[in-house]
Amino acid sequence: MLARLIDTLAPRSCTICGGRLTVTEEVMCACCNQSLPRTGYARNACDNRLVRLFWGRIPIERGASLFFYKAHSDTSRLLYQLKYGGHPETGELLGRLVADEFAAGGFFDGITALVPVPLARQRERERGYNQSVEIARGISTAAGIPVVGDVLERISFHGSQTQKSRWERNENVEKAFRLTDASAVRNRHVLLVDDVITTGATLVAAARELFKAGNVKVSVLSLGFANNE
Incomplete structure (x- = not known):
């Protein structure tokens, strides 16, 4: 009542x-x-168009996104509200939603830690939160997998990836992260969590740092996948 x-x-x-x-x-x-234009990738999480972005770049266990993202579409408002609208609760609610849907197909089997992609400190101060952390919290609540914070640090930020080409995105984040706590991810299967994946450049850079910890398996998950084909 x-x-x-x-x-x-x-x-x-x-x-x-x-x-x-x-x-x-x-x-x-x-x-x-x-x-919602769902990708359906969680049903075939080891071989889909998202996972193929990473082939030949990093070893990846599995990957999936909830829906296809297109800028300025009606569904893009979900991410706009989360990133720019001051609504961190949107990330947690969507994180729970994606976890509930993906868990049915065993997507989270064997995954032992959630690592949200970090924001630059200045960007996080401006926004007041990290949207990837909020998504990871929602996944953690629904799937029972702990969020491992402060494992990665973003040490450089040269502007948004939004308007950059594929090659510019790679250069922009090539050395953007630093591993700060190897013991937290060593010998674990880690799920990197982000809001939207376009070329995969950000996650490749983050994963390469995680691999330095030793004996780390990496999978990826995002809410949106920018399908440009």
């Missing part, structure tokens, strides 16, 4: 369509959730 009262006094709206959410709905309405 309290939830219904709060919802009446301060109605919540769907991030995608703007329609009013029911008491049981979170972030997006059931209709928009049903229409």
Whole structure:
């Protein structure tokens, strides 16, 4: 009854369509959730277009994204609200959603730690939070896998990746990270968590640092996958 009262006094709206959410709905309405352009990659997590981005660059165990991302589309509002709208709770709710869906197919089997991709300190101060951390927290809540923080540090930041070409993205993040706690990931299967994957350059750079810890397996997960083909 309290939830219904709060919802009446301060109605919540769907991030995608703007329609009013029911008491049981979170972030997006059931209709928009049903229409979300899901990749389906978790069903074949060892061989899909996302995983193939990393072949020949880093050894990768598995990878998946929840939905196909396209800039300025209706569904892109999910990530815009999370990254720029000051709504960290969106990341946690979507993290729980993706974990619940992927767990059914065994995506998380054997994974023992979640590592969110770190932001540059200046960017995190400006935003007030790291969206990848919020997503990882939601996954942790639903899947029961601990978030391992402060393992990686972002030591350089040369602007957003958004408008850069594939080669510029690689150069921009080639030496962007530093391993700060090897013991936290050594001998573990780590899941790198990010909000959106385009060329994979950021995750390649982060994974290469994690491998320095020794005997580390790496898988990747994101909410969005920028499908440019």
